[in-house]
Amino acid sequence: MKKSIVTHAVSISCLCFQFANAQTSTESFNSHKWGFETELVQPFIPEIHIIRFQATRTLYSSATKHGDLLVGVWIRPNVKHDVVEKINEYMAMVGYRQYIWKGLHVEAKSNMGYAWGTKNLFDGKDYETPTWFWESNIGYKFNFASREKQNLYLIVNAGGLGNIVADIGPRGGKPDNFLQAGLLFGINF
Numbered sequence: 001m002k003k004s005i006v007t008h009a010v011s012i013s014c015l016c017f018q019f020a021n022a023q024t025s026t027e028s029f030n031s032h033k034w035g036f037e038t039e040l041v042q043p044f045i046p047e048i049h050i051i052r053f054q055a056t057r058t059l060y061s062s063a064t065k066h067g068d069l070l071v072g073v074w075i076r077p078n079v080k081h082d083v084v085e086k087i088n089e090y091m092a093m094v095g096y097r098q099y100i101w102k103g104l105h106v107e108a109k110s111n112m113g114y115a116w117g118t119k120n121l122f123d124g125k126d127y128e129t130p131t132w133f134w135e136s137n138i139g140y141k142f143n144f145a146s147r148e149k150q151n152l153y154l155i156v157n158a159g160g161l162g163n164i165v166a167d168i169g170p171r172g173g174k175p176d177n178f179l180q181a182g183l184l185f186g187i188n189f
Helices: 002-019 026-031
Strands: 034-039 051-061 066-080 084-101 104-120 127-146 151-165 177-188
Touching: 051 084, 051 177, 066 104, 084 127, 127 177
Parallel strands: none
Antiparallel strands: 034 051, 034 177, 051 066, 066 084, 084 104, 104 127, 127 151, 151 177
16 A cells, blocks of 8 residues: 555656646745645545645745745544554644755654544554654655746655654554655645
8 A cells, every 4th residue: 555655656746747847946936935735645545544734934045945844734534544443643743845956855844743543453442642753755846837926836745754652552563654655736925
């Protein structure tokens, strides 16, 4: 399942390279300080079903690079899970995205909140836990509708996600760290 997600993300990335305008101008960075993004694929994958919303704010901009503050939420409501029968996770997120070249960027995030799982598949118990996850990604931003007052874009990214604090009971050897891929739709204004 996880390899399939990465394969789909790579395929989508290739399509984006063919059909999107890969140029990210410094004028766009300077004139569009705020942004809003949401995940397009993960909410519809059955055992993942992660809904993400995040706001961005450009912190600094130079002739060739810029950096964005990321603030958002992670919502995973009553989802079938591989360790518990159903899981609910609600987290706030803060992070930073550094653009390296045109739309190429790296980002690091910290997600904190609370989760509860019903009927752990290994011991049958319910669990509640505070959560704290790290996340790091590399990606590319494709602008496809740039205007003076706003800019629409897609971000294709891939990276890792792991927990620092989270306990939904015995995992039966299943990993706590995961490869992930995403496709985000965004608007700068």
